[in-house]
Amino acid sequence: MGEKSAQKRQYILDTARKVFAEKGFKNVTMKDIVEACNISRGGLYLYFESTDQILLEILHMEAEETDDLFTGHISKTDTAADILTLFLKEQKKELLQEQNSLTVAVYEYFFAHRSTDKNSMPRKQFDAGVRVLEKLIQAGISSGEFYCEDPKGAASNIMYVLEGMKIYAQTCGITEKMVDEQLLYIMQGLIVDV
Amino acid sequence: MGEKSAQKRQYILDTARKVFAEKGFKNVTMKDIVEACNISRGGLYLYFESTDQILLEILHMEAEETDDLFTGHISKTDTAADILTLFLKEQKKELLQEQNSLTVAVYEYFFAHRSTDKNSMPRKQFDAGVRVLEKLIQAGISSGEFYCEDPKGAASNIMYVLEGMKIYAQTCGITEKMVDEQLLYIMQGLIVDV
Amino acid sequence: MGEKSAQKRQYILDTARKVFAEKGFKNVTMKDIVEACNISRGGLYLYFESTDQILLEILHMEAEETDDLFTGHISKTDTAADILTLFLKEQKKELLQEQNSLTVAVYEYFFAHRSTDKNSMPRKQFDAGVRVLEKLIQAGISSGEFYCEDPKGAASNIMYVLEGMKIYAQTCGITEKMVDEQLLYIMQGLIVDV
Amino acid sequence: MGEKSAQKRQYILDTARKVFAEKGFKNVTMKDIVEACNISRGGLYLYFESTDQILLEILHMEAEETDDLFTGHISKTDTAADILTLFLKEQKKELLQEQNSLTVAVYEYFFAHRSTDKNSMPRKQFDAGVRVLEKLIQAGISSGEFYCEDPKGAASNIMYVLEGMKIYAQTCGITEKMVDEQLLYIMQGLIVDV
DNA sequence: CATGAATGAGAGTTCATTCAT
DNA sequence: GATGAATGAACTCTCATTCAT
Numbered sequence: 119m120g121e122k123s124a125q126k127r128q129y130i131l132d133t134a135r136k137v138f139a140e141k142g143f144k145n146v147t148m149k150d151i152v153e154a155c156n157i158s159r160g161g162l163y164l165y166f167e168s169t170d171q172i173l174l175e176i177l178h179m180e181a182e183e184t185d186d187l188f189t190g191h192i193s194k195t196d197t198a199a200d201i202l203t204l205f206l207k208e209q210k211k212e213l214l215q216e217q218n219s220l221t222v223a224v225y226e227y228f229f230a231h232r233s234t235d236k237n238s239m240p241r242k243q244f245d246a247g248v249r250v251l252e253k254l255i256q257a258g259i260s261s262g263e264f265y266c267e268d269p270k271g272a273a274s275n276i277m278y279v280l281e282g283m284k285i286y287a288q289t290c291g292i293t294e295k296m297v298d299e300q301l302l303y304i305m306q307g308l309i310v311d312v
Numbered sequence: 313m314g315e316k317s318a319q320k321r322q323y324i325l326d327t328a329r330k331v332f333a334e335k336g337f338k339n340v341t342m343k344d345i346v347e348a349c350n351i352s353r354g355g356l357y358l359y360f361e362s363t364d365q366i367l368l369e370i371l372h373m374e375a376e377e378t379d380d381l382f383t384g385h386i387s388k389t390d391t392a393a394d395i396l397t398l399f400l401k402e403q404k405k406e407l408l409q410e411q412n413s414l415t416v417a418v419y420e421y422f423f424a425h426r427s428t429d430k431n432s433m434p435r436k437q438f439d440a441g442v443r444v445l446e447k448l449i450q451a452g453i454s455s456g457e458f459y460c461e462d463p464k465g466a467a468s469n470i471m472y473v474l475e476g477m478k479i480y481a482q483t484c485g486i487t488e489k490m491v492d493e494q495l496l497y498i499m500q501g502l503i504v505d506v
Numbered sequence: 507m508g509e510k511s512a513q514k515r516q517y518i519l520d521t522a523r524k525v526f527a528e529k530g531f532k533n534v535t536m537k538d539i540v541e542a543c544n545i546s547r548g549g550l551y552l553y554f555e556s557t558d559q560i561l562l563e564i565l566h567m568e569a570e571e572t573d574d575l576f577t578g579h580i581s582k583t584d585t586a587a588d589i590l591t592l593f594l595k596e597q598k599k600e601l602l603q604e605q606n607s608l609t610v611a612v613y614e615y616f617f618a619h620r621s622t623d624k625n626s627m628p629r630k631q632f633d634a635g636v637r638v639l640e641k642l643i644q645a646g647i648s649s650g651e652f653y654c655e656d657p658k659g660a661a662s663n664i665m666y667v668l669e670g671m672k673i674y675a676q677t678c679g680i681t682e683k684m685v686d687e688q689l690l691y692i693m694q695g696l697i698v699d700v
Numbered sequence: 701m702g703e704k705s706a707q708k709r710q711y712i713l714d715t716a717r718k719v720f721a722e723k724g725f726k727n728v729t730m731k732d733i734v735e736a737c738n739i740s741r742g743g744l745y746l747y748f749e750s751t752d753q754i755l756l757e758i759l760h761m762e763a764e765e766t767d768d769l770f771t772g773h774i775s776k777t778d779t780a781a782d783i784l785t786l787f788l789k790e791q792k793k794e795l796l797q798e799q800n801s802l803t804v805a806v807y808e809y810f811f812a813h814r815s816t817d818k819n820s821m822p823r824k825q826f827d828a829g830v831r832v833l834e835k836l837i838q839a840g841i842s843s844g845e846f847y848c849e850d851p852k853g854a855a856s857n858i859m860y861v862l863e864g865m866k867i868y869a870q871t872c873g874i875t876e877k878m879v880d881e882q883l884l885y886i887m888q889g890l891i892v893d894v
Numbered sequence: 895c896a897t898g899a900a901t902g903a904g905a906g907t908t909c910a911t912t913c914a915t
Numbered sequence: 916g917a918t919g920a921a922t923g924a925a926c927t928c929t930c931a932t933t934c935a936t
Binding site for chain 4: 530532533610613614616617618620621622623624626627628629632655656658659660662663665666667668669670671673674676677678679684687688690691692694695
């Protein structure tokens with residue numbers, strides 16, 4: 119598959135992404151994607167053989183981009199609290215965005231492919247998140263910004279909370295206020311009282 | 313609807329529950345339920361018109377039973393910490409149970425019926441949970457067992473964490489150890505140091 | 507499946523038989539049968555799940571009927587030569603009939619399901635044919651009608667010849683004259699010269 | 701068509717032959733051949749327009765080679781019985797060979813292109829076979845090796861038997877012993893008793 | 895009430911064939 | 916000549932839903 123088809127492949131992935139964002143995973147058929155892409159039925163099969171594969175490739179792409187984002191915005195002069203705040207702000211944005219979010223598709227996908235594998239994508243992302251947050255909290259402790267007796271527990275707590283809020287955002291709506299309150303609660307649990 | 317058909321209705325719900333527990337929501341067809349119940353295709357339609365309706369009725373049933381459970385086990389002499397511990401233990405059990413759990417079905421259902429309605433079932437359960445936990449924490453504060461500057465924040469935190477862990481339990485496996493660590497983290501954040 | 511559906515099942519088999527007789531096996535799709543039967547796409551699947559299964563059932567039916575025919579027409583007073591002549595006449599009729607013949611379908615089926623199994627249908631029919639013919643020839647020898655040093659070889663010879671003529675009949679046409687000549691050759695090889 | 705493309709044409713035919721030998725005729729698609737040849741989809745169409753055409757050309761090639769073989773091995777000093785034995789031995793080898801045999805493909809092809817044409821390939825091969833065998837038998841009679849009242853009948857008999865055994869070889873397996881027994885039966889029917 | 899045969903829409907998938915490059 | 920992406924027709928198979936009995 120040459121240059122040209124790599125472009126088309128990407129086009130299909132981009133278009134399919136919109137479809138998944140709109141309809142989740144289980145409701146999306148190959149036909150839906152074919153129609154969204156305005157290509158022929160057989161044409162899609164030249165590039166992908168199932169909605170599974172398509173979503174998975176989209177997720178891998180996103181994962182790379184996310185990794186970049188994660189570390190990208192941090193400047194050397196930022197304090198731990200600044201970085202944490204930034205991180206939570208990012209998460210909040212993602213949480214509340216309705217359009218364009220793959221959240222539901224991702225959950226549906228992983229429900230349909232349940233695995234207790236330690237190397238499954240959700241698990242790796244959780245572990246990575248905990249690791250980064252733990253380091254950050256420890257950095258904050260070292261710098262005197264944070265007080266925390268169990269940095270790993272706190273890091274896990276944040277990850278679980280974010281996940282929980284994500285779910286509530288998708289299943290019953292969650293207001294910005296609710297998110298802000300909880301993020302504030304988390305920050306105040308860490309920051310050393312003046 | 314007479315006595316007899318109420319029984320059959322209940323029989324269908326009970327049987328369908330097992331099907332949903334095993335296969336989630338999106339993978340369950342009317343045919344699946346018909347076969348599990350050993351009734352005729354048309355027969356099922358006399359009682360229910362869609363898998364949606366069936367799952368919803370199951371959930372309503374469960375909600376009632378859960379409410380009973382929630383308040384049922386508490387004896388007057390229990391301390392706030394005891395009650396909270398008991399509650400978390402219950403949640404842990406539910407979290408880790410693989411068999412017999414409607415978790416995935418419920419998520420799939422509410423993903424398929426996303427709503428920002430404040431009276432949606434997940435929202436009501438979340439709000440109810442927060443309310444109960446908040447009261448409990450305040451009771452603990454009054455009795456000197458707990459220290460907490462933001463009882464509502466803490467209560468929400470617990471609910472989000474539980475939700476987050478539930479998801480991780482279903483999407484990538486979560487070990488008992490991981491749950492225990494986080495529940496410990498939560499309790500220690502509340503309990504007054506000796 | 508009750509009384510009524512047994513009728514329909516039979517109706518489908520009868521109709522499908524015509525389709526196979528006309529188009530062979532590999533060219534027949536479930537759709538062809540659906541259309542010939544004037545039933546719905548899904549309807550056919552209530553009774554059969556593949557063209558394989560349908561043809562196989564037709565063949566089993568035919569096999570039973572054939573068994574009956576084989577032994578049915580023989581009267582006690584017939585001589586061995588009479589019976590053999592009758593048998594060959596039957597075979598000739600089947601050989602030359604163009605309409606209504608499953609021959610091609612059968613070959614196509616067994617090419618597609620090649621097996622060296624001793625209990626495969628073609629093998630069983632060959633063995634049975636040889637056995638019957640051998641007995642017949644021996645009876646003819648006993649009665650002084652036939653002369654033959656190797657009754658089993660002669661019996662096999664007849665079966666192979668019939669099979670070979672069947673093939674030629676289907677692949678390139680074989681005239682009645684050609685068949686008659688060969689059958690005559692066979693009979694004269696057996697019959698004791700006057 | 702230049703030198704180069706004649707080579708490629710031959711390459712395609714040789715490669716396709718293997719495919720047909722392995723999968724028969726009806727199961728082979730243009731795609732199969734394209735893939736086996738490692739050429740482009742469109743490329744194949746520059747040389748051939750259907751699997752029909754490809755197989756037919758293969759068969760024409762083989763027919764020429766076979767003719768050569770038929771007459772090639774005979775030395776002037778061989779007796780009629782020697783030649784016949786040699787011929788039957790060749791046929792036996794072809795019959796029992798599983799790999800590399802186009803037998804099934806050929807049958808499937810001619811089933812799909814049934815014709816009563818006297819000039820169809822199978823018919824021509826049958827007629828040619830009968831002619832050669834008849835001459836051979838007559839030669840044997842002249843030389844006192846064979847006794848036969850109906851040389852043409854005997855020749856046809858052999859051709860039918862070979863065809864029948866070919867079919868049984870492909871549809872249900874035929875053992876070497878079975879073939880040997882029948883060939884022996886044929887030879888003994890011809891050879892003058894000592 | 896209950897049955898289960900029947901329907902038909904729709905998803906998945908494969909290939910013969912074409913055509914711009 | 917050669918490529919291989921693209922098309923679209925054709926087939927398989929599954930279910931939600933209806934309806935005569």
